[in-house]
Amino acid sequence: MPAITYELIKQDEATGARAGIIHTPHGSFPTPIFMPVGTQGSVKGVSPEELKELGAGIVLSNTYHLFLRPGSQLVKEAGGLHKFMKWDGAILTDSGGFQVFSLGDLRKITEEGVTFRSHIDGSRKFLSPEVSMQVQMDIGSDIVMAFDECIPYPADYAYTKASTERTTRWAKRCKDYMTSPHQGLFGIVQGGMFKDLRTRSVQELVELDFPGYAVGGLSVGEPKDLMYDMLDHTVEQLPKDKPRYLMGVGTPDCLVEGVMHGIDMFDCVFPTRVARNGTAMTWQGRMVMKNAEYTHDFRPLEEDCDCYACRNYSRAYIRHLIRSNEIFGLRLLSLHNLRFLQRFTREMRQAIMEDRFGQFRREFLDQYNYNSKQTIG
Amino acid sequence: MPAITYELIKQDEATGARAGIIHTPHGSFPTPIFMPVGTQGSVKGVSPEELKELGAGIVLSNTYHLFLRPGSQLVKEAGGLHKFMKWDGAILTDSGGFQVFSLGDLRKITEEGVTFRSHIDGSRKFLSPEVSMQVQMDIGSDIVMAFDECIPYPADYAYTKASTERTTRWAKRCKDYMTSPHQGLFGIVQGGMFKDLRTRSVQELVELDFPGYAVGGLSVGEPKDLMYDMLDHTVEQLPKDKPRYLMGVGTPDCLVEGVMHGIDMFDCVFPTRVARNGTAMTWQGRMVMKNAEYTHDFRPLEEDCDCYACRNYSRAYIRHLIRSNEIFGLRLLSLHNLRFLQRFTREMRQAIMEDRFGQFRREFLDQYNYNSKQTIG
Numbered sequence: 118m119p120a121i122t123y124e125l126i127k128q129d130e131a132t133g134a135r136a137g138i139i140h141t142p143h144g145s146f147p148t149p150i151f152m153p154v155g156t157q158g159s160v161k162g163v164s165p166e167e168l169k170e171l172g173a174g175i176v177l178s179n180t181y182h183l184f185l186r187p188g189s190q191l192v193k194e195a196g197g198l199h200k201f202m203k204w205d206g207a208i209l210t211d212s213g214g215f216q217v218f219s220l221g222d223l224r225k226i227t228e229e230g231v232t233f234r235s236h237i238d239g240s241r242k243f244l245s246p247e248v249s250m251q252v253q254m255d256i257g258s259d260i261v262m263a264f265d266e267c268i269p270y271p272a273d274y275a276y277t278k279a280s281t282e283r284t285t286r287w288a289k290r291c292k293d294y295m296t297s298p299h300q301g302l303f304g305i306v307q308g309g310m311f312k313d314l315r316t317r318s319v320q321e322l323v324e325l326d327f328p329g330y331a332v333g334g335l336s337v338g339e340p341k342d343l344m345y346d347m348l349d350h351t352v353e354q355l356p357k358d359k360p361r362y363l364m365g366v367g368t369p370d371c372l373v374e375g376v377m378h379g380i381d382m383f384d385c386v387f388p389t390r391v392a393r394n395g396t397a398m399t400w401q402g403r404m405v406m407k408n409a410e411y412t413h414d415f416r417p418l419e420e421d422c423d424c425y426a427c428r429n430y431s432r433a434y435i436r437h438l439i440r441s442n443e444i445f446g447l448r449l450l451s452l453h454n455l456r457f458l459q460r461f462t463r464e465m466r467q468a469i470m471e472d473r474f475g476q477f478r479r480e481f482l483d484q485y486n487y488n489s490k491q492t493i494g
Numbered sequence: 495m496p497a498i499t500y501e502l503i504k505q506d507e508a509t510g511a512r513a514g515i516i517h518t519p520h521g522s523f524p525t526p527i528f529m530p531v532g533t534q535g536s537v538k539g540v541s542p543e544e545l546k547e548l549g550a551g552i553v554l555s556n557t558y559h560l561f562l563r564p565g566s567q568l569v570k571e572a573g574g575l576h577k578f579m580k581w582d583g584a585i586l587t588d589s590g591g592f593q594v595f596s597l598g599d600l601r602k603i604t605e606e607g608v609t610f611r612s613h614i615d616g617s618r619k620f621l622s623p624e625v626s627m628q629v630q631m632d633i634g635s636d637i638v639m640a641f642d643e644c645i646p647y648p649a650d651y652a653y654t655k656a657s658t659e660r661t662t663r664w665a666k667r668c669k670d671y672m673t674s675p676h677q678g679l680f681g682i683v684q685g686g687m688f689k690d691l692r693t694r695s696v697q698e699l700v701e702l703d704f705p706g707y708a709v710g711g712l713s714v715g716e717p718k719d720l721m722y723d724m725l726d727h728t729v730e731q732l733p734k735d736k737p738r739y740l741m742g743v744g745t746p747d748c749l750v751e752g753v754m755h756g757i758d759m760f761d762c763v764f765p766t767r768v769a770r771n772g773t774a775m776t777w778q779g780r781m782v783m784k785n786a787e788y789t790h791d792f793r794p795l796e797e798d799c800d801c802y803a804c805r806n807y808s809r810a811y812i813r814h815l816i817r818s819n820e821i822f823g824l825r826l827l828s829l830h831n832l833r834f835l836q837r838f839t840r841e842m843r844q845a846i847m848e849d850r851f852g853q854f855r856r857e858f859l860d861q862y863n864y865n866s867k868q869t870i871g
Binding site: 162201438445 | 536559
């Protein structure tokens, strides 16, 4: 029995959107799911009990950050990340690839791996498929991501082809190294914006038979139409009995499109990052809490929301906290935004169960007008 | 029946240290007590439920800050501060005097009151005994502090005398204005470092018959010996059947000395401020969590502590959070430090109940070695 298994419960008849369940050694959770991000072993400002209460079954943490600080040996010594951060739900760790490749001139890629300088102290570090797997084994995450190159946009065909082929070779090395029976290794599809390379990436990864697949290299600055075109092309070739994960996506409009294209899992720092900017996420779009219109507004952030912030506090109070730089304000907005995305994914799931996902999507996108300019997480 | 009443339960035979109970419209709490500070209507990073859990029966909030932002009218409109910040325990508000007088050249004192410039936007503002009372009535705090001048140190006799006399006149104006039956107004003893002026201040305030008295104008930079001498002199003249409050004091050594001199109530930003600097308060002194010695230390902050942080997390994890600027680290340290002071005041109370406070004080001060230089809160 593999560590990570997926049950497809229902597909929306018209769109193919999927409702499922993912089983892990640390519990099962329904999909589609949004995973809160705890970059450094803590979802910013939020306790594990609060994460449980708002319905998060899995959180994401970052190999790159934990590798540099406090070091994966220390996390292992603590008994693994679950114990270190006191979270008994599931944990997914990324591979560190995304962060390392984002360093630009500070890193050097070879077939063996990537040499780079730590953003913390400038010291020389090395990550490779084997090192990434060892770090993730030390961390003890339930879902482990393969070490890949996230190809920047734009990139030419030759570069994309060479990089994608290397990512496949690296995926094989990851699989050979990752032998822990309690952890499930997901492959990451690359291929840039070239359909034939995406196809080849899928085929070669599926041959390696991972318990799940991520669609990587999207949401990297390309136009949205192109992103959805690539997503569509990629997902339709992935096996139906494995979960599909769209990395780094967390705005509601991208979530609804992702689900329509057959995605099951999402993650993004978006909800906690905008909370720290004083922004609440709602079904109608973003609310910038500093705005004067909320001064005397004693309603909750959202009338029908059951989160801790909405059960207890008014917009006027939260506005006061944000204007006064009170960290409790960030905490309330983080709780609300994370709960919003849990409610949002559960509503999507319900719509799928009732074969009305297409209608849900249209109605949602119609009413959803961003108050501010939108960035893809 | 006055809004605020005090029951003297027990006095330590040798030292005269007091164990009591204060009754307020929002519950009763044992004394000696330390009041967490929620300057702007929020104890930094801590929820009301967490405050309850750690044993806080009363919190302090600041008239000056709420007056400027969001404005006391808004707090009133919200149904008062209890409702605004969702805290159903007791609230004490200071009068704004301390902050206004700290503004130095930015304020001008007349008999009528103080004109000053807001530190937020530079706008011209006015606080007087009547305005301070109105603001505190809008806020709806249980314990209201009289509007006084906190005399700086050093100050000459003539200035101290004139200021103390004005504080007494202002105290009378406060009493005349504050008519709410659900709020108790405390007088504030001034008199600087002059015993005869302290005596006169006490006598004139006691004549006005307040339900409680604060000892103001201490811990303003004077030597500790002088502070305790003045405290001793002041407290012994205060009525035994009313609570006594030493303002702005929150380090354990000052608390134990204050209690020995007959003080019942304390407040200070110290525990949450040092938490934000990554410091834990313990029976042995301060722990600076960034220090390398905690890297592999998987023990809780304090072995015998029952706070949320100590029940769940290791020093190594908290050190990691602090080094990584994770706000959950500040939250854990704030919870621990506030709980530490609750445990500390309860231990003092127990020692008083058992007539061994003198021994408790000696043993505590012997073992308590500050790791870093000490500032009086």
